[in-house]
Amino acid sequence: MxxxxxxxxxxxxxxxxxxxxxxxxxxxxxxxxxxxxxxxxxxxxxxxxxxxxxxxxxxxxxxxxxxxxxxxxxxxxxxxxxxxxxxxxxxxxxxxxxxxxxxxxxxxxxxGVGHKYRKILVPGQPIPPDHPKAKAYGVICDFVRESLAEGGVIKAEAVRAGFSASSLQTMIKHGFLQVEDRVEDRYSTVRYAEDGARVLNQEQAAGFRAIVEGDPGTYLMHGITGSGKTEVFLHLVSHMLKQGHDSVILVPEIALTPQMIERVKSRFGRDITVYHSRLSDGERYDEWMRVREGKVRIAIGARSALFLPFRDLRLVVVDEEHETSYKSETSPKYVTRDVAAFMMEQTGGKVVLASATPSMEAFDRARQGQYHLIQLTQRAGQGAMPTVVTVDMRKELRLGNRSILSSRLAAEMEKSLARGRQIILFLNRRGMSGFVSCRACGFVYRCPNCSVSLTKHQGGRLTCHHCGYSQYQKELCPSCGSSFIREFGIGTEKVEQEVRKRFPDAQVLRMDRDTTSHKEAYEEIYNTFRDGAADILIGTQMVAKGLDFHGVDLVGILAADLSMNLPDFRAYEKTFQLITQVSGRAGRGDEGGLVVLQTYQPEAYPVTMAARADYLGFFEQEMMVRQAMAYPPRGDLLAIVLSGTQEAELIKNIQFVAQLLRELSSRYANITVMGPSACLISRIKGYFRQQIIIKGQLTQDFAMACKDLVYEAVRGKDIRVSLDANPMNLV
The missing domain is CATH 3.40.1440.60 (PriA, 3(prime) DNA-binding domain)
Structure with a gap:
């Protein structure tokens, strides 16, 4: 047995x-x-x-x-x-x-999702030559036979092609045609014009050789924006294919997949799997089965594509490695680069991390020799790095300009449009405004389910971006009846409204979560702008991630310091990365580019160093802060969040948990238990949230002991537990 x-x-x-x-x-x-x-x-x-x-x-x-x-x-x-x-x-x-x-x-x-089947027509027994309709039936059989190369046709499709339904039925009845169940492929079969490999420049070729000839492990390709990192890893994929190995290319945003799909399929053909969260369960099942059956050797997708069942995966590329979307927000809250490194360690493969602004953790490991560092310091094409102009918005206010657009940016937009060039405007906040408040009594429209204000969208709709709650703004204040109720702050919808008013002849697109809600939206916006059918693209951080538009000669960063003032130890790092990445969208063609960087804090070092594209200077400055505060990568964090619908009961339980954790941590040196305290967003979807942060040199065994202690303490109680090792943010 x-x-x-x-x-x-x-x-x-x-x-x-x-x-x-x-x-x-x-x-x-x-x-x-x-x-x-x-x-x-x-x-x-x-x-x-x-x-x-x-x-x-x-x-x-x-x-x-x-x-x-x-x-x-x-x-x-x-x-x-x-x-x-x-x-x-x-x-x-x-x-x-x-x-x-x-x-x-x-x-x-x-x-229970499985393959999807369709009943296609297939040729049956031969048609007798003396049959009165042998010729007509022969034409139908030829049509059916030819269709099999593209997956076959069902009876209704044959009728739409011009054949008689009664003839088809008669042929089926006499066995000249048969109906057969065939698996229907639920994946894209779009073809792209073939595109051969580009010749690598000296830096790119050196990086390629270093990876191909180097030992298994993790390689950090740190290259300035436009340095041709993508071309290097496409050469690596080609090398792996020749060796008979599989490869996965990961991108941080679905918005980047249309561009990457086009480049990879035009290079390697259409037998490539595309895998991300926008696919239906059926589509994901089919892509997963194609990989398991060995029908494809290359995958492109978001972080989940890493876990596809390849038989011989030897190369994982993590493009735009610094992006926070590579850290899962649901359990397991894994870091993609570290999981990829573990997987390649098991198979003797290689991980290539690519970024112009690597995460502090990745670059620190490269400096310490844990990763192999490859530097690309020149743009791959003829285009030079863009010129960056910083505009102090405090001076704009003193001069009476209360517009979203500084006078310098508006003037440069006029020039760019006159030259027939394209413009990208970046603001990392969607909607019409940040919040709506009454100037008479201070009332603010808030979400009844979450501890956040509602964001105003077009049409007066106020929406919570956490739970989706929505209501409409009233003309008078619901609290005091005053008419002095106004919106504060700006979002991408407000920018779009003002830009359309200021430049009525320009074709304007907006790319944010509101405009990309349906599956094909990213690709539609991307293709429209790439093909030159739009002049101005307004967007959130979606437009900051690796998009390559050669027609763009002007980038406007409308509020460079928007993310810098968040209560998050990574705030400066994220600000530097966003400014640098968005700036890199300009000047990718043969002509130069200009970036207008609007800020209320022009002296802050994330702003000054991003304007100079000085990554090393920023890294050194930021690392001094991390060292002093023992924050990652100079220390570890463990965030323990408890949530429940009864606030008093939640607080009572988390205080008990904190006491137990302090007793546990007292056995270890250099470990601090902070809290409990309310989370930055203290209520989401009706659940109150309290957190404990543990900081120090946290071993795996200590973290596991904390996990067991927390779950044992709340067993049988209506309390949710979230554990996050080295979280990307503390909200």
């Missing part, structure tokens, strides 16, 4: 452990299978993942008490390497087995 160790498909924290089941002799069960088992006193039918197979029971386990597996629901969802990855994720990011396992399988697998 064989036995299997299972993880039950349940989100209950108490079930996050192995359960032993017997494998009946008439069943073939292996690691990675999804099985159905009887569970609990009522023998409920639950699903379980097979994590191990053994031949014997432990001496203290009676064989008659071990229940049998009932049936296999799916086979080979993960392999032994998947088990090692699950264990790594659990220990590094304090998640459950199930949280980690769900990264490895297509989401639809657990809800």
């Amino acid at each position: 064989a036995y299997a160790d299972l993880i039950i498909n349940s989100t209950s924290q108490t079930l996050d452990r192995m359960f032993l089941y017997a494998v009946p002799q008439d069943l073939t069960v292996a690691v990675g299978d999804l099985v159905q088992v009887p569970f609990g006193g009522g023998n409920r039918h639950l699903q379980g993942f097979v994590m191990g197979i053994r031949d014997n029971l432990d001496p203290d386990v009676p064989a008659d008490k071990v229940k049998p597996i009932q049936r296999v629901l799916a086979s080979g969802l993960f392999d032994v390497r998947g088990l090692a990855l699950v264990d790594f994720l659990r220990r590094e990011y304090l998640c459950t087995h199930l949280d980690a396992l769900r990264l490895l399988i297509p989401r639809g697998e657990l809800t």
Whole structure:
């Protein structure tokens, strides 16, 4: 008799452990299978993942008490390497087995999603030459036969092509045509014009050779904006293909996938998988199956593409490595570059991190020799780095200019439009305004479910960007009846409104979360602007990430210091990165470019150093602060957030948890427990939020002990727990 160790498909924290089941002799069960088992006193039918197979029971386990597996629901969802990855994720990011396992399988697998079938026509038995309609039927058979190369046609499609429905039905009846179930492919088959590899310049070629000839491990490609980092890793992908290995190219935003898809498919053909959160469950299932069946060797996508079941993955490219979207916001709250490094360590592969503004953690590791550092200091084409002009908006106010656009930026926009060039305007806040308030009594429209103000959008709609709550602004203040109720701050919608008014003949596009809600929106906006059908692109940080438009000669950064004043130890780093990245969108063609950087704090070092594109200077200055405060990468953080609908009960419980954590940490040196305190956003979707921050040199064992302590302390209580090792922000 064989036995299997299972993880039950349940989100209950108490079930996050192995359960032993017997494998009946008439069943073939292996690691990675999804099985159905009887569970609990009522023998409920639950699903379980097979994590191990053994031949014997432990001496203290009676064989008659071990229940049998009932049936296999799916086979080979993960392999032994998947088990090692699950264990790594659990220990590094304090998640459950199930949280980690769900990264490895297509989401639809657990809800019954499978292949989609369609009933296509296929040629049947030969048509007798003397049949009265042999010629007409032969034409139909030829059409059906030719269609098979493109996936076949159903009966209705043949009718739309001009063939008689009655003729088709008669042919089916007599066996000249047959109806067959075929899997319908739910993935893009768009073709692009072939584009050969570009010749690498001296710096690019040196970087390529360093990676190809170097040892397995992680490589940080630090190159200025426009230095041709993408071309280097496309050459690396080509090299891997020739060696018979698989590659994954990760991008931080879905907005970047249309551009990357076009470049990769035009280079390597259309048999490439595209994998991200905007795909339906069915589309994700089909892409996952294509990879498992070995039909594709290259994947492009967001961070989830890292976990596709490639057989021989040896190259992972993390483009725009510094982006915070590479840190998952749901459990497991993993860091993509570190998971990729673990995976490539298991297979002897290589990770390439590419960025003009690497994260502090990545560049620090490169400086210490943990990563191989590759520097690209020149732009790949003829274009030079853009000229950056800083505008002090305090002076603009003193001169009476209360517009969103400084006089310098407005004048440069006039010149750029007159030359027939394109413009990008960046503001990292969507909507019409930051909030709406009454100047008479101080009333502010707030979300009833979250501790945030509502953001005004066009049409007077006020929306919460956390829970989606919406209402309409009234003409008079709901509190005091005053008419002095006004909007404060600006958002991308307000910018669009003013730009259209100031430049009525210009074609204007806006790219933010509101304009890209449907699946194809990113690609539509990208293609429109790339093809020159629009003059001005207004956007949030979506426009800052790697987009390559050769027609852009002017970039306006409308509020460079918007992110600098957030209560977040990474605020300066994010500000420097955003300014540098957005600035890099200008001057990518043969002509030069100009960046107008509007700020109320022109003397702040993230602003001055970004204006000079001085990454090393910024890194050194910021590292002094991190060192003094023991913040990452010079120390570790563990954020423990408890949330619940009853605020008093929540506070009582988190105070108890904090007391236990202080007792635990007292056994370790250089560890500080801070809090508890309300989160920056103290209520989201009706749940009050309190947090404890632990700071110091935190070992994996200590973090696991904290996890066990917290869950044990709140067991049986209506309280949610979130654990985040080295969080990207503290909100």
